[in-house]
Amino acid sequence: DDYRWPSPRYDHLEALLYEGRRSDGSSLSSIVHPCRPRPDTNASIAAEWLRFAFHDMSTHDVTDGSGGLDGSIVYELSREENFGAGFTSTLSDFEVYPNKYVSRADVIAIGAIFGVSTCGGPIIPFRGGRVDAWKAGPSGVPEPQQDLQTHKDMFTRQGFTTSEMIQLVACGHTMGGVRSTFFPALVPPGPDPLTPKIVNFDTTTEFDNVVVTQYLDGTTQNPLVVDSNKTMVSDLRIFSADSNDTMRSMSSAESFTSTCQNMLERMINVVPHGVVLTNEITLLPAKVHDVQLTFEREKFVFKAAFRLLQALNTPVNKQRTVKILWCDRHGNNKDCKGNTRTSMPASTFEEDPNLSPVTQSQGYSFINYNFVIPVDASASISKFWFEVDENDGKGATSYKNSGDGYFVEQDQILFVPTLSRTALVHNSTLERRGGGSPITGLVKQYTLVAAVRDGSNPSRVYMDVLDVAISGFPFPLNTTIDLQLNTSLTPTQGYSFYSGIIADTGFQLTVDIHNIAEDGTKYTEDFKQTTDLDNTPYVAPTNVTNTGKSPASSAWRLMDDLHIARLTVGTALIVGAMLGTLL
Numbered sequence: 001d002d003y004r005w006p007s008p009r010y011d012h013l014e015a016l017l018y019e020g021r022r023s024d025g026s027s028l029s030s031i032v033h034p035c036r037p038r039p040d041t042n043a044s045i046a047a048e049w050l051r052f053a054f055h056d057m058s059t060h061d062v063t064d065g066s067g068g069l070d071g072s073i074v075y076e077l078s079r080e081e082n083f084g085a086g087f088t089s090t091l092s093d094f095e096v097y098p099n100k101y102v103s104r105a106d107v108i109a110i111g112a113i114f115g116v117s118t119c120g121g122p123i124i125p126f127r128g129g130r131v132d133a134w135k136a137g138p139s140g141v142p143e144p145q146q147d148l149q150t151h152k153d154m155f156t157r158q159g160f161t162t163s164e165m166i167q168l169v170a171c172g173h174t175m176g177g178v179r180s181t182f183f184p185a186l187v188p189p190g191p192d193p194l195t196p197k198i199v200n201f202d203t204t205t206e207f208d209n210v211v212v213t214q215y216l217d218g219t220t221q222n223p224l225v226v227d228s229n230k231t232m233v234s235d236l237r238i239f240s241a242d243s244n245d246t247m248r249s250m251s252s253a254e255s256f257t258s259t260c261q262n263m264l265e266r267m268i269n270v271v272p273h274g275v276v277l278t279n280e281i282t283l284l285p286a287k288v289h290d291v292q293l294t295f296e297r298e299k300f301v302f303k304a305a306f307r308l309l310q311a312l313n314t315p316v317n318k319q320r321t322v323k324i325l326w327c328d329r330h331g332n333n334k335d336c337k338g339n340t341r342t343s344m345p346a347s348t349f350e351e352d353p354n355l356s357p358v359t360q361s362q363g364y365s366f367i368n369y370n371f372v373i374p375v376d377a378s379a380s381i382s383k384f385w386f387e388v389d390e391n392d393g394k395g396a397t398s399y400k401n402s403g404d405g406y407f408v409e410q411d412q413i414l415f416v417p418t419l420s421r422t423a424l425v426h427n428s429t430l431e432r433r434g435g436g437s438p439i440t441g442l443v444k445q446y447t448l449v450a451a452v453r454d455g456s457n458p459s460r461v462y463m464d465v466l467d468v469a470i471s472g473f474p475f476p477l478n479t480t481i482d483l484q485l486n487t488s489l490t491p492t493q494g495y496s497f498y499s500g501i502i503a504d505t506g507f508q509l510t511v512d513i514h515n516i517a518e519d520g521t522k523y524t525e526d527f528k529q530t531t532d533l534d535n536t537p538y539v540a541p542t543n544v545t546n547t548g549k550s551p552a553s554s555a556w557r558l559m560d561d562l563h564i565a566r567l568t569v570g571t572a573l574i575v576g577a578m579l580g581t582l583l
């Protein structure tokens, strides 16, 4: 087991998959989950998302390694092979989610996973690390009027055999249907031209084997099978390409589910050659997130959230106590030479069970313990860990990051969201990166503040600024801005304040803030979100107590020593049961 905090890419991919949202709260999963039609068009959102992933992938060429799930589809929507209102809606569903650690193509893959699982399909294992294209790629998505040989050749080019082609099409065409808008020959428009008619591939809206059984027993109304225009019946040609052998082999509910889980996993993992995907992103049973040492209302505070799993439909143990423990970074008590400091949560938050279809179908929800602790800036903090006691007589469990604890990397440069702010400003001089006319009208201007610890005497304080979530994805905002000493903010508790200004038209500006100290050491605050800033909800810090106890001498059973650090999709229930015994 190789997970250790902080693993920022893993942490943010894990959050989007299992919490369904960005770390600032915007929810991707709630658009599609629970399995539902789009309010204005009545189309299946899950089906639109699954089809979007297929079309992005299906330009892949196994021989030269080009194309695949790389997000290039957003530049290819004007092509006939990608026509459809479903695609423009999907594009705007996904627009705000990509960032430094979660690519647009990863969002597309997670969208397919959400769509399948929320409508009753299998959980498709997810790996991240897809790399985005910033321009259109070659065309080559199959269209219904093409003949069988053309389709076989296209799937061969993508890396799939004829039998796998049949499986993929059946797994895709179990949700959603054909619209009158772009296929009026297949689905005649209704009386109201503004409301497209949709004829579904089968009689259920769920992800199930009915598309196969209705095809085999001859009751199917799938337009791509039964249409009188024989040019357009591509599903009929494909499904019967091997005398129905493949269709028969996936007609039971179990075989349909396992075949589709396997084939759709392969589909979302088709990426351009050279792209290396991460290990599978599995659910972390105990997760630390939103860690920030900062100033709030002139107090030096350490904020951290600790997330535990909660089995669905079970109440959280009211007797449970959760504590954070930490060591000083500087001074006599450095590294807990004397006291270990400890504090209780400032707030507790139980998540909605509908948070993510993937987590919900694994039988879990989350509970978060949010800590806000006042820290003496001269002592600061070097590492922290947590202790959970169910108060059931079995003793407490400590969570120490598979080792000595969660280390606070540095305290030489700190983001100070609550002193930072945004304003809408008129700006006619902001050039479009990549050319084009200047952006006119209102843009969001961010004034971002960092605290620099006295003594590091920085030769340079600067931030790498990134926003890849820009409407239509014309270009990423990716630049570097120097921060200057801000004399209007009074130095306090051994820190001085620096600030820098950046204008942005995108949806998710994040910054990496650096302090290059006099001695050349580079200190970094990685991936800071800019959504709340001076509107960050204020939570008062809790009290600190000191315990003389040294962590090593306690009788705690170390969770990590038992090697139960992660749940995998397949073993979730078994490990869940083990956790149950343990806690």
Ligand code: HEM
Binding pocket: 043, 044, 046, 047, 048, 050, 051, 054, 084, 086, 142, 143, 144, 151, 168, 169, 171, 172, 173, 175, 176, 177, 178, 179, 180, 182, 183, 234, 238, 267
């Ligand atoms: C030869 C291969 C394929 C052809 C010719 C084809 C063709 C089509 C057509 C014509 C539609 C109707 C679109 C609309 O009216 O909006 C459609 C919908 C759909 N396709 Fe395919 N398809 C193929 C393969 C696949 C594959 C492999 C998948 C996924 C694994 C897939 C997933 C979907 C889904 C989910 C829909 C419903 C979309 C919605 O309801 O908005 N298709 N397909």
